[in-house]
Amino acid sequence: MARALAKKVETSTMLLEAAKKVLRQNGHSGLSTRDVAAAAGVPLSQIHYHFGSKQGLMLALFDYLNAQLLDRQNAMFHDATLSLSQRWDRACDYLDEDIASGYVRVLQELIAASWSDPEVAKVVRSGLMSWLELIAEVARQADKELDGLGPFSAGEVAALVSSAFIGAESLYLLGAEKKGGPVRQSLRRVGDAIRMAEGKSSKR
Amino acid sequence: MARALAKKVETSTMLLEAAKKVLRQNGHSGLSTRDVAAAAGVPLSQIHYHFGSKQGLMLALFDYLNAQLLDRQNAMFHDATLSLSQRWDRACDYLDEDIASGYVRVLQELIAASWSDPEVAKVVRSGLMSWLELIAEVARQADKELDGLGPFSAGEVAALVSSAFIGAESLYLLGAEKKGGPVRQSLRRVGDAIRMAEGKSSKR
Protein backbone atom coordinates (compact mmCIF):
# COMPACT_ATOMS: atom_id res chain seq x y z
CA MET A 1 0.00 0.00 0.00
CA ALA A 2 2.78 2.37 0.93
CA ARG A 3 4.45 2.17 -2.43
CA ALA A 4 1.17 2.31 -4.27
CA LEU A 5 0.24 5.43 -2.38
CA ALA A 6 3.59 7.00 -3.18
CA LYS A 7 3.11 6.23 -6.84
CA LYS A 8 -0.37 7.67 -6.75
CA VAL A 9 0.87 10.91 -5.23
CA GLU A 10 3.70 11.01 -7.72
CA THR A 11 1.35 10.68 -10.68
CA SER A 12 -0.91 13.36 -9.23
CA THR A 13 2.02 15.71 -8.90
CA MET A 14 3.18 14.93 -12.41
CA LEU A 15 -0.27 15.83 -13.67
CA LEU A 16 -0.40 19.05 -11.68
CA GLU A 17 3.00 20.11 -12.93
CA ALA A 18 1.98 19.22 -16.46
CA ALA A 19 -1.24 21.19 -16.08
CA LYS A 20 0.77 24.16 -14.85
CA LYS A 21 3.03 23.91 -17.86
CA VAL A 22 0.20 23.65 -20.38
CA LEU A 23 -1.75 26.44 -18.70
CA ARG A 24 1.30 28.68 -18.86
CA GLN A 25 1.81 27.94 -22.53
CA ASN A 26 -1.74 27.76 -23.89
CA GLY A 27 -3.95 29.49 -21.35
CA HIS A 28 -7.13 28.08 -19.87
CA SER A 29 -9.14 28.02 -23.07
CA GLY A 30 -6.29 26.23 -24.85
CA LEU A 31 -5.87 23.61 -22.17
CA SER A 32 -7.10 20.15 -23.06
CA THR A 33 -6.90 17.15 -20.80
CA ARG A 34 -5.13 15.33 -23.63
CA ASP A 35 -2.36 17.89 -23.71
CA VAL A 36 -1.96 17.66 -19.96
CA ALA A 37 -1.84 13.88 -20.01
CA ALA A 38 0.68 13.96 -22.86
CA ALA A 39 2.85 16.52 -21.06
CA ALA A 40 2.79 14.41 -17.92
CA GLY A 41 3.56 11.26 -19.90
CA VAL A 42 0.57 9.42 -18.50
CA PRO A 43 -2.61 8.15 -20.15
CA LEU A 44 -5.57 10.45 -20.51
CA SER A 45 -7.75 8.45 -18.17
CA GLN A 46 -5.46 9.16 -15.24
CA ILE A 47 -6.80 12.68 -15.07
CA HIS A 48 -10.31 11.46 -14.45
CA TYR A 49 -9.08 8.80 -12.08
CA HIS A 50 -7.16 11.26 -9.91
CA PHE A 51 -9.24 14.42 -10.23
CA GLY A 52 -12.63 13.26 -11.48
CA SER A 53 -12.88 15.92 -14.14
CA LYS A 54 -11.06 18.75 -15.84
CA GLN A 55 -12.54 21.11 -13.29
CA GLY A 56 -11.26 18.92 -10.46
CA LEU A 57 -7.79 19.20 -11.95
CA MET A 58 -8.04 23.00 -12.05
CA LEU A 59 -9.19 23.17 -8.45
CA ALA A 60 -6.40 20.90 -7.27
CA LEU A 61 -3.90 22.97 -9.23
CA PHE A 62 -4.98 26.18 -7.56
CA ASP A 63 -4.68 24.66 -4.10
CA TYR A 64 -1.30 23.23 -5.01
CA LEU A 65 0.12 26.55 -6.19
CA ASN A 66 -1.53 28.92 -3.75
CA ALA A 67 -0.40 26.92 -0.75
CA GLN A 68 3.23 27.28 -1.88
CA LEU A 69 3.00 31.02 -2.45
CA LEU A 70 1.05 31.75 0.67
CA ASP A 71 3.64 29.93 2.77
CA ARG A 72 6.43 31.95 1.25
CA GLN A 73 4.63 35.25 1.73
CA ASN A 74 3.62 34.38 5.24
CA ALA A 75 7.21 33.62 6.21
CA MET A 76 8.42 36.89 4.74
CA PHE A 77 5.76 39.00 6.39
CA HIS A 78 6.48 37.48 9.77
CA ASP A 79 10.21 38.14 9.53
CA ALA A 80 10.50 40.78 12.23
CA THR A 81 13.89 41.99 11.02
CA LEU A 82 12.37 43.59 7.92
CA SER A 83 10.99 47.10 7.79
CA LEU A 84 7.73 47.84 6.00
CA SER A 85 9.45 49.22 2.94
CA GLN A 86 11.75 46.21 2.81
CA ARG A 87 8.73 43.94 2.88
CA TRP A 88 7.20 45.85 0.02
CA ASP A 89 10.43 45.55 -1.96
CA ARG A 90 10.49 41.83 -1.27
CA ALA A 91 6.90 41.49 -2.45
CA CYS A 92 7.98 43.19 -5.70
CA ASP A 93 10.90 40.77 -5.98
CA TYR A 94 8.50 37.88 -5.55
CA LEU A 95 6.31 39.28 -8.31
CA ASP A 96 9.27 39.29 -10.66
CA GLU A 97 10.10 35.72 -9.73
CA ASP A 98 6.53 34.58 -10.17
CA ILE A 99 6.29 36.20 -13.56
CA ALA A 100 9.49 34.48 -14.63
CA SER A 101 8.38 31.09 -13.33
CA GLY A 102 4.98 31.36 -14.99
CA TYR A 103 3.04 31.27 -11.72
CA VAL A 104 1.46 34.62 -12.53
CA ARG A 105 0.09 33.45 -15.82
CA VAL A 106 -1.35 30.31 -14.26
CA LEU A 107 -2.98 32.15 -11.38
CA GLN A 108 -4.43 34.83 -13.63
CA GLU A 109 -5.83 32.16 -15.92
CA LEU A 110 -7.45 30.49 -12.94
CA ILE A 111 -8.94 33.78 -11.82
CA ALA A 112 -10.33 34.33 -15.32
CA ALA A 113 -11.67 30.78 -15.40
CA SER A 114 -13.48 31.44 -12.15
CA TRP A 115 -15.52 34.23 -13.72
CA SER A 116 -17.41 31.54 -15.62
CA ASP A 117 -17.30 28.72 -13.11
CA PRO A 118 -18.81 29.19 -9.66
CA GLU A 119 -17.06 26.11 -8.28
CA VAL A 120 -13.65 27.35 -9.32
CA ALA A 121 -14.57 30.82 -8.12
CA LYS A 122 -15.31 29.50 -4.66
CA VAL A 123 -11.87 27.96 -4.33
CA VAL A 124 -9.95 30.81 -5.95
CA ARG A 125 -11.83 33.39 -3.94
CA SER A 126 -11.10 31.73 -0.64
CA GLY A 127 -7.45 31.44 -1.64
CA LEU A 128 -7.21 35.12 -2.50
CA MET A 129 -9.08 36.17 0.63
CA SER A 130 -6.22 34.60 2.58
CA TRP A 131 -3.93 37.05 0.79
CA LEU A 132 -6.21 39.93 1.66
CA GLU A 133 -6.08 38.98 5.33
CA LEU A 134 -2.31 38.56 5.23
CA ILE A 135 -1.83 42.00 3.71
CA ALA A 136 -4.34 43.55 6.10
CA GLU A 137 -2.24 42.25 8.96
CA VAL A 138 0.81 44.06 7.61
CA ALA A 139 -1.33 47.16 7.05
CA ARG A 140 -2.36 47.13 10.69
CA GLN A 141 1.29 47.05 11.61
CA ALA A 142 1.94 49.96 9.24
CA ASP A 143 -0.87 51.84 10.93
CA LYS A 144 1.06 51.62 14.20
CA GLU A 145 4.56 52.22 12.88
CA LEU A 146 3.72 55.13 10.59
CA ASP A 147 1.44 58.08 11.24
CA GLY A 148 -1.75 56.16 10.47
CA LEU A 149 -3.06 55.16 7.07
CA GLY A 150 -4.73 58.41 6.09
CA PRO A 151 -8.39 57.88 5.24
CA PHE A 152 -7.87 54.13 4.77
CA SER A 153 -8.64 51.25 7.04
CA ALA A 154 -6.22 48.31 7.07
CA GLY A 155 -8.71 46.21 5.13
CA GLU A 156 -9.07 48.92 2.51
CA VAL A 157 -5.31 49.18 2.12
CA ALA A 158 -5.17 45.42 1.68
CA ALA A 159 -7.89 45.55 -0.97
CA LEU A 160 -6.13 48.38 -2.77
CA VAL A 161 -2.75 46.66 -2.71
CA SER A 162 -4.25 43.39 -3.88
CA SER A 163 -6.09 45.13 -6.70
CA ALA A 164 -2.94 46.91 -7.78
CA PHE A 165 -0.89 43.71 -7.87
CA ILE A 166 -3.58 41.65 -9.59
CA GLY A 167 -4.11 44.43 -12.12
CA ALA A 168 -0.40 44.88 -12.67
CA GLU A 169 -0.07 41.16 -13.38
CA SER A 170 -2.90 41.34 -15.85
CA LEU A 171 -1.39 44.35 -17.62
CA TYR A 172 2.04 42.75 -17.65
CA LEU A 173 0.66 39.61 -19.28
CA LEU A 174 -1.02 41.83 -21.83
CA GLY A 175 2.39 43.20 -22.75
CA ALA A 176 1.74 46.74 -21.50
CA GLU A 177 5.24 46.98 -20.12
CA LYS A 178 6.84 46.54 -23.51
CA LYS A 179 4.73 49.39 -24.88
CA GLY A 180 5.85 51.97 -22.33
CA GLY A 181 3.52 51.22 -19.45
CA PRO A 182 5.72 51.31 -16.34
CA VAL A 183 3.66 48.72 -14.52
CA ARG A 184 6.13 46.99 -12.23
CA GLN A 185 8.20 50.13 -11.90
CA SER A 186 5.23 51.99 -10.47
CA LEU A 187 4.74 49.24 -7.89
CA ARG A 188 8.39 49.57 -6.90
CA ARG A 189 7.88 53.30 -6.44
CA VAL A 190 5.32 52.59 -3.76
CA GLY A 191 8.22 51.20 -1.78
CA ASP A 192 9.90 54.60 -2.09
CA ALA A 193 6.72 56.25 -0.85
CA ILE A 194 6.70 53.94 2.17
CA ARG A 195 10.34 54.77 2.82
CA MET A 196 9.48 58.47 2.80
CA ALA A 197 6.66 57.82 5.27
CA GLU A 198 9.01 55.82 7.49
CA GLY A 199 11.48 58.70 7.49
CA LYS A 200 8.87 61.25 8.41
CA SER A 201 7.07 59.13 10.98
CA SER A 202 6.89 60.70 14.42
CA LYS A 203 6.81 57.28 16.05
CA ARG A 204 10.38 56.27 15.48
CA MET B 1 -26.49 51.01 -52.08
CA ALA B 2 -27.36 53.38 -49.26
CA ARG B 3 -29.96 51.07 -47.81
CA ALA B 4 -27.81 48.02 -48.29
CA LEU B 5 -24.99 49.69 -46.41
CA ALA B 6 -27.32 50.69 -43.62
CA LYS B 7 -28.54 47.14 -43.32
CA LYS B 8 -25.01 45.86 -43.32
CA VAL B 9 -24.03 48.18 -40.50
CA GLU B 10 -27.18 47.27 -38.65
CA THR B 11 -26.43 43.57 -38.85
CA SER B 12 -22.85 44.18 -37.74
CA THR B 13 -24.09 46.09 -34.74
CA MET B 14 -26.61 43.39 -33.92
CA LEU B 15 -23.81 40.84 -33.97
CA LEU B 16 -21.54 42.98 -31.78
CA GLU B 17 -24.32 43.53 -29.25
CA ALA B 18 -25.10 39.83 -29.30
CA ALA B 19 -21.43 38.99 -28.81
CA LYS B 20 -21.34 41.36 -25.87
CA LYS B 21 -24.35 39.66 -24.36
CA VAL B 22 -23.00 36.14 -24.81
CA LEU B 23 -19.56 37.14 -23.55
CA ARG B 24 -21.12 38.65 -20.46
CA GLN B 25 -23.14 35.52 -19.78
CA ASN B 26 -20.77 32.71 -20.78
CA GLY B 27 -17.29 34.20 -20.83
CA HIS B 28 -14.83 33.96 -23.66
CA SER B 29 -14.28 30.21 -23.42
CA GLY B 30 -18.04 29.66 -23.45
CA LEU B 31 -18.62 31.87 -26.45
CA SER B 32 -19.49 30.06 -29.64
CA THR B 33 -20.21 31.73 -32.93
CA ARG B 34 -23.48 29.80 -33.04
CA ASP B 35 -24.63 31.30 -29.76
CA VAL B 36 -23.77 34.76 -30.98
CA ALA B 37 -25.60 34.27 -34.24
CA ALA B 38 -28.62 32.89 -32.41
CA ALA B 39 -28.62 35.78 -29.93
CA ALA B 40 -28.44 38.25 -32.80
CA GLY B 41 -31.18 36.43 -34.67
CA VAL B 42 -29.08 36.11 -37.80
CA PRO B 43 -27.62 33.06 -39.54
CA LEU B 44 -24.26 31.71 -38.46
CA SER B 45 -22.60 32.53 -41.72
CA GLN B 46 -23.13 36.24 -41.16
CA ILE B 47 -20.36 36.26 -38.62
CA HIS B 48 -17.83 35.09 -41.17
CA TYR B 49 -19.26 37.37 -43.78
CA HIS B 50 -18.94 40.47 -41.61
CA PHE B 51 -15.90 39.69 -39.48
CA GLY B 52 -14.09 36.89 -41.27
CA SER B 53 -13.58 34.79 -38.17
CA LYS B 54 -14.39 34.48 -34.50
CA GLN B 55 -11.22 36.40 -33.71
CA GLY B 56 -12.26 39.18 -36.08
CA LEU B 57 -15.51 39.45 -34.16
CA MET B 58 -13.64 39.76 -30.87
CA LEU B 59 -11.36 42.45 -32.23
CA ALA B 60 -14.25 44.43 -33.62
CA LEU B 61 -16.07 44.10 -30.32
CA PHE B 62 -13.17 45.54 -28.39
CA ASP B 63 -12.90 48.52 -30.71
CA TYR B 64 -16.64 49.02 -30.51
CA LEU B 65 -16.73 49.07 -26.72
CA ASN B 66 -13.47 50.82 -25.97
CA ALA B 67 -14.27 53.70 -28.28
CA GLN B 68 -17.49 54.35 -26.36
CA LEU B 69 -15.83 54.27 -22.95
CA LEU B 70 -12.83 56.29 -23.97
CA ASP B 71 -15.06 59.02 -25.35
CA ARG B 72 -16.99 59.20 -22.13
CA GLN B 73 -13.87 59.30 -19.98
CA ASN B 74 -12.23 61.85 -22.22
CA ALA B 75 -15.21 64.18 -21.96
CA MET B 76 -15.25 63.89 -18.19
CA PHE B 77 -11.53 64.45 -17.75
CA HIS B 78 -11.66 67.55 -19.91
CA ASP B 79 -14.54 69.06 -17.97
CA ALA B 80 -12.66 71.96 -16.38
CA THR B 81 -15.33 72.58 -13.76
CA LEU B 82 -14.43 69.39 -11.90
CA SER B 83 -11.76 69.18 -9.23
CA LEU B 84 -9.36 66.25 -9.14
CA SER B 85 -11.21 64.49 -6.37
CA GLN B 86 -14.49 65.00 -8.18
CA ARG B 87 -12.99 63.39 -11.26
CA TRP B 88 -11.87 60.44 -9.21
CA ASP B 89 -15.34 60.08 -7.74
CA ARG B 90 -16.81 60.19 -11.22
CA ALA B 91 -14.43 57.50 -12.38
CA CYS B 92 -15.67 55.35 -9.51
CA ASP B 93 -19.27 56.06 -10.54
CA TYR B 94 -18.42 54.95 -14.06
CA LEU B 95 -16.94 51.75 -12.70
CA ASP B 96 -20.19 50.98 -10.91
CA GLU B 97 -22.15 51.67 -14.09
CA ASP B 98 -19.87 49.52 -16.19
CA ILE B 99 -20.11 46.64 -13.78
CA ALA B 100 -23.88 46.88 -13.85
CA SER B 101 -24.03 47.05 -17.64
CA GLY B 102 -21.67 44.12 -18.06
CA TYR B 103 -18.97 46.14 -19.82
CA VAL B 104 -16.46 45.20 -17.17
CA ARG B 105 -16.99 41.52 -17.65
CA VAL B 106 -16.66 41.82 -21.39
CA LEU B 107 -13.50 43.90 -21.25
CA GLN B 108 -11.88 41.65 -18.68
CA GLU B 109 -12.70 38.63 -20.79
CA LEU B 110 -11.08 40.30 -23.76
CA ILE B 111 -7.99 41.09 -21.72
CA ALA B 112 -7.80 37.48 -20.61
CA ALA B 113 -8.30 36.31 -24.18
CA SER B 114 -5.40 38.46 -25.24
CA TRP B 115 -3.00 36.55 -23.00
CA SER B 116 -3.31 33.66 -25.41
CA ASP B 117 -3.78 35.52 -28.66
CA PRO B 118 -1.13 37.97 -29.87
CA GLU B 119 -3.49 39.52 -32.42
CA VAL B 120 -6.11 40.30 -29.81
CA ALA B 121 -3.38 41.45 -27.44
CA LYS B 122 -2.17 43.99 -29.95
CA VAL B 123 -5.59 45.59 -30.23
CA VAL B 124 -6.44 45.42 -26.54
CA ARG B 125 -3.03 46.72 -25.54
CA SER B 126 -3.25 49.72 -27.79
CA GLY B 127 -6.74 50.42 -26.47
CA LEU B 128 -5.60 50.28 -22.87
CA MET B 129 -2.51 52.38 -23.58
CA SER B 130 -4.90 55.15 -24.60
CA TRP B 131 -6.30 54.93 -21.09
CA LEU B 132 -2.84 55.10 -19.59
CA GLU B 133 -2.12 58.28 -21.54
CA LEU B 134 -5.46 59.79 -20.58
CA ILE B 135 -4.84 59.14 -16.89
CA ALA B 136 -1.26 60.36 -17.14
CA GLU B 137 -2.59 63.63 -18.45
CA VAL B 138 -4.75 64.04 -15.39
CA ALA B 139 -1.81 63.05 -13.20
CA ARG B 140 0.29 65.80 -14.73
CA GLN B 141 -2.45 68.22 -13.83
CA ALA B 142 -2.50 66.85 -10.29
CA ASP B 143 1.25 67.33 -10.12
CA LYS B 144 0.69 71.04 -10.68
CA GLU B 145 -2.39 71.51 -8.52
CA LEU B 146 -1.18 69.52 -5.53
CA ASP B 147 2.22 69.48 -3.92
CA GLY B 148 3.76 67.12 -6.46
CA LEU B 149 3.20 63.39 -6.75
CA GLY B 150 5.71 62.25 -4.13
CA PRO B 151 8.19 59.81 -5.61
CA PHE B 152 5.93 59.08 -8.59
CA SER B 153 6.06 60.36 -12.12
CA ALA B 154 2.78 61.05 -13.88
CA GLY B 155 3.23 57.92 -15.99
CA GLU B 156 3.81 55.83 -12.90
CA VAL B 157 0.69 57.19 -11.25
CA ALA B 158 -1.25 56.33 -14.38
CA ALA B 159 0.13 52.79 -14.37
CA LEU B 160 -0.69 52.38 -10.70
CA VAL B 161 -4.21 53.72 -11.07
CA SER B 162 -4.84 51.54 -14.11
CA SER B 163 -3.52 48.48 -12.32
CA ALA B 164 -5.71 49.18 -9.32
CA PHE B 165 -8.85 49.57 -11.42
CA ILE B 166 -8.13 46.55 -13.63
CA GLY B 167 -7.33 44.47 -10.57
CA ALA B 168 -10.39 45.70 -8.71
CA GLU B 169 -12.56 44.69 -11.64
CA SER B 170 -11.00 41.26 -11.69
CA LEU B 171 -11.50 40.79 -7.97
CA TYR B 172 -15.06 42.08 -8.17
CA LEU B 173 -15.90 39.58 -10.91
CA LEU B 174 -14.40 36.89 -8.73
CA GLY B 175 -16.93 37.78 -6.05
CA ALA B 176 -14.38 39.09 -3.55
CA GLU B 177 -16.69 41.90 -2.53
CA LYS B 178 -19.37 39.54 -1.32
CA LYS B 179 -16.84 37.81 0.90
CA GLY B 180 -15.74 40.93 2.77
CA GLY B 181 -13.14 42.32 0.38
CA PRO B 182 -13.85 46.07 0.25
CA VAL B 183 -12.66 46.42 -3.33
CA ARG B 184 -14.70 49.29 -4.72
CA GLN B 185 -14.90 50.95 -1.31
CA SER B 186 -11.12 51.16 -1.16
CA LEU B 187 -11.05 52.83 -4.56
CA ARG B 188 -13.57 55.38 -3.34
CA ARG B 189 -11.32 56.07 -0.36
CA VAL B 190 -8.59 57.21 -2.71
CA GLY B 191 -10.95 60.06 -3.55
CA ASP B 192 -10.91 61.00 0.14
CA ALA B 193 -7.13 60.93 0.10
CA ILE B 194 -7.09 63.25 -2.90
CA ARG B 195 -9.51 65.58 -1.11
CA MET B 196 -7.14 65.69 1.86
CA ALA B 197 -4.26 66.54 -0.45
CA GLU B 198 -6.34 69.25 -2.12
CA GLY B 199 -7.07 70.76 1.28
CA LYS B 200 -3.45 70.77 2.34
CA SER B 201 -2.04 71.95 -0.95
CA SER B 202 0.01 75.11 -0.72
CA LYS B 203 -0.89 76.06 -4.27
CA ARG B 204 -4.48 77.00 -3.74
Added chain:
DNA sequence: GCATAATTCGGTCGACCGACCGAATACCTA
Protein backbone atom coordinates in the same frame (compact mmCIF):
# COMPACT_ATOMS: atom_id res chain seq x y z
C1' DG C 1 1.99 -17.91 -3.75
C1' DC C 2 -2.71 -16.85 -3.98
C1' DA C 3 -6.73 -13.98 -3.99
C1' DT C 4 -8.21 -9.37 -3.85
C1' DA C 5 -8.16 -4.65 -4.47
C1' DA C 6 -5.93 -0.62 -6.49
C1' DT C 7 -4.14 1.41 -10.42
C1' DT C 8 -2.93 1.89 -15.29
C1' DC C 9 -3.94 1.50 -19.97
C1' DG C 10 -5.73 1.95 -24.95
C1' DG C 11 -9.63 2.89 -27.23
C1' DT C 12 -14.11 4.92 -28.28
C1' DC C 13 -18.45 7.64 -28.00
C1' DG C 14 -21.47 11.49 -28.53
C1' DA C 15 -21.42 16.41 -28.59
C1' DC C 16 -19.84 20.58 -30.14
C1' DC C 17 -16.94 23.71 -32.57
C1' DG C 18 -15.22 26.99 -36.43
C1' DA C 19 -15.06 27.26 -41.11
C1' DC C 20 -16.80 26.90 -45.41
C1' DC C 21 -19.95 26.37 -49.57
C1' DG C 22 -23.42 27.05 -53.11
C1' DA C 23 -28.09 28.31 -53.69
C1' DA C 24 -31.54 31.80 -52.87
C1' DT C 25 -32.85 36.44 -52.15
C1' DA C 26 -32.77 41.49 -51.86
C1' DC C 27 -30.97 45.46 -53.63
C1' DC C 28 -29.16 49.10 -56.70
C1' DT C 29 -28.02 50.93 -61.34
C1' DA C 30 -29.24 52.27 -65.69
Added chain:
DNA sequence: TAGGTATTCGGTCGGTCGACCGAATTATGC
Protein backbone atom coordinates in the same frame (compact mmCIF):
# COMPACT_ATOMS: atom_id res chain seq x y z
C1' DT D 1 -37.73 46.33 -66.26
C1' DA D 2 -33.27 43.86 -66.91
C1' DG D 3 -28.80 42.76 -65.24
C1' DG D 4 -25.46 42.47 -61.92
C1' DT D 5 -23.87 42.74 -57.31
C1' DA D 6 -24.32 42.54 -52.34
C1' DT D 7 -26.25 39.99 -48.81
C1' DT D 8 -28.62 36.20 -46.54
C1' DC D 9 -29.52 31.55 -45.85
C1' DG D 10 -29.51 26.38 -44.61
C1' DG D 11 -26.58 22.79 -44.43
C1' DT D 12 -22.31 20.19 -43.87
C1' DC D 13 -17.42 18.88 -43.19
C1' DG D 14 -13.21 17.87 -40.72
C1' DG D 15 -11.61 18.03 -36.34
C1' DT D 16 -11.26 18.35 -31.18
C1' DC D 17 -13.14 17.98 -26.90
C1' DG D 18 -14.44 15.77 -22.16
C1' DA D 19 -16.08 11.73 -20.46
C1' DC D 20 -16.31 7.03 -20.00
C1' DC D 21 -15.44 1.87 -20.22
C1' DG D 22 -13.53 -2.77 -19.74
C1' DA D 23 -9.32 -5.23 -19.98
C1' DA D 24 -4.60 -5.58 -18.34
C1' DT D 25 -1.25 -4.82 -14.93
C1' DT D 26 0.58 -4.08 -10.49
C1' DA D 27 0.74 -3.99 -5.60
C1' DT D 28 -1.11 -5.66 -1.11
C1' DG D 29 -2.79 -8.73 2.64
C1' DC D 30 -3.29 -13.43 4.15
